Amino acid sequence: SRYAGPEAVDGDAAGRLRYARAVETYHRLAPDTRAVLEGFAAGVNRYLELHPGVFPAGAAPEFDGYDVHARSIQAADVRGVRRFMERLERERGEETVGLSPAITVWTRLAGAVEDPHPD
Numbered sequence: 001s002r003y004a005g006p007e008a009v010d011g012d013a014a015g016r017l018r019y020a021r022a023v024e025t026y027h028r029l030a031p032d033t034r035a036v037l038e039g040f041a042a043g044v045n046r047y048l049e050l051h052p053g054v055f056p057a058g059a060a061p062e063f064d065g066y067d068v069h070a071r072s073i074q075a076a077d078v079r080g081v082r083r084f085m086e087r088l089e090r091e092r093g094e095e096t097v098g099l100s101p102a103i104t105v106w107t108r109l110a111g112a113v114e115d116p117h118p119d
Contacts (some may be wrong), residue, residue, distance in 0.1 A: 009083075015070070018070040018071075018073045019066065019067070019070040021070070021073050022067075022069040022070035022073055023066050025069075026065065026066055026069055027094040029069070034065055037065040037068040037069050038064065039066075040068050041063040041064050041065055041068050042066060044063045044068075045062060045063050048061075048063075086098045
């Protein structure tokens, strides 16, 4: 959301959860699978090296196998989850009027992981 604005907060939160899961499960992958993921990451890094204008100055990431693995982890549909949570809150009689979706996402994320801001 640093570059895309507040509307990207939900996606950022989901991405952080996927990345944490990728780090947690990476060692379980077969060595050949890890080699493919690391090779793909090396290819992405080489592309970025050859095309420096793809990202703003200082923002180009250095990809690794964890990043590629995180992209393969299935994420819940953010809008579907939000609709489900809103329906559940209505059924429970909980008040959510006036809360920013970003606030509720980060509040839930903070309760789901020990350190929601590893950077």
